Amino acid sequence: MRPVRTKKLKQSFMYAIAGLRYAYATQLNMRIHIGAACAAALLLLLLPLSASEVLFVSAAVFTVIICELANTALESVVDLASPNLHPLARIAKDTAAAAVMVSAFFAVTVGLAVFLPAILEILKNGYQLSPSIPSLAAAIVIFTMAAIAGAANKPR
Numbered sequence: 001m002r003p004v005r006t007k008k009l010k011q012s013f014m015y016a017i018a019g020l021r022y023a024y025a026t027q028l029n030m031r032i033h034i035g036a037a038c039a040a041a042l043l044l045l046l047l048p049l050s051a052s053e054v055l056f057v058s059a060a061v062f063t064v065i066i067c068e069l070a071n072t073a074l075e076s077v078v079d080l081a082s083p084n085l086h087p088l089a090r091i092a093k094d095t096a097a098a099a100v101m102v103s104a105f106f107a108v109t110v111g112l113a114v115f116l117p118a119i120l121e122i123l124k125n126g127y128q129l130s131p132s133i134p135s136l137a138a139a140i141v142i143f144t145m146a147a148i149a150g151a152a153n154k155p156r
């Protein structure tokens with residue numbers, strides 16, 4: 001019983017990775033979001049931040065990626081259900097795109113609120129590299145996600 005379940009779990013994981021890679025390969029916006037996520041991860045490593053600041057940045061990074069994935073999924077479903085132009089198809093696509101935009105606003109807000117004071121603090125008091133365990137953990141997960149997304153797609 002257990003090996004079958006493990007196999008199913010592994011398969012679901014592979015499908016999810018294929019979805020992430022598809023979105024990265026086909027959506028320019030996804031590549032921009034992943035690039036921004038890596039930049040944020042680098043700043044997490046370089047700047048002295050509290051655990052809650054690291055969590056806010058991580059939440060913002062993953063929210064944008066999740067919204068872009070949902071947007072890509074919805075675009076495909078709309079194209080499947082309504083290959084011809086339809087007002088409802090337009091509303092569905094425009095609203096999904098708006099979700100991505102609002103999540104990006106959230107990310108910019110968090111970035112400004114967290115990174116700006118940290119940079120100003122460094123300019124005032126000098127710089128000392130001191131990555132914390134939360135920032136190290138978050139950066140590793142973000143870089144891993146980016147590596148998985150950017151890895152070449154294997155045909156299934």
Ligand SMILES: Nc1ncnc2c1ncn2[C@@H]1O[C@H](COP(=O)(O)OP(=O)(O)OP(=O)(O)O)[C@@H](O)[C@H]1O
Nearest residue numbers: 026027075082083084085086087089090093094097
């Ligand atoms: N079937 C449709 N019916 C009505 N309007 C549509 C339809 N498909 C797309 N549109 C309009 O065109 C816009 C762009 O759609 P499109 O599918 O090109 O998405 P996109 O955001 O450019 O993503 P991508 O280029 O990655 O597919 C939509 O936001 C919508 O306003």
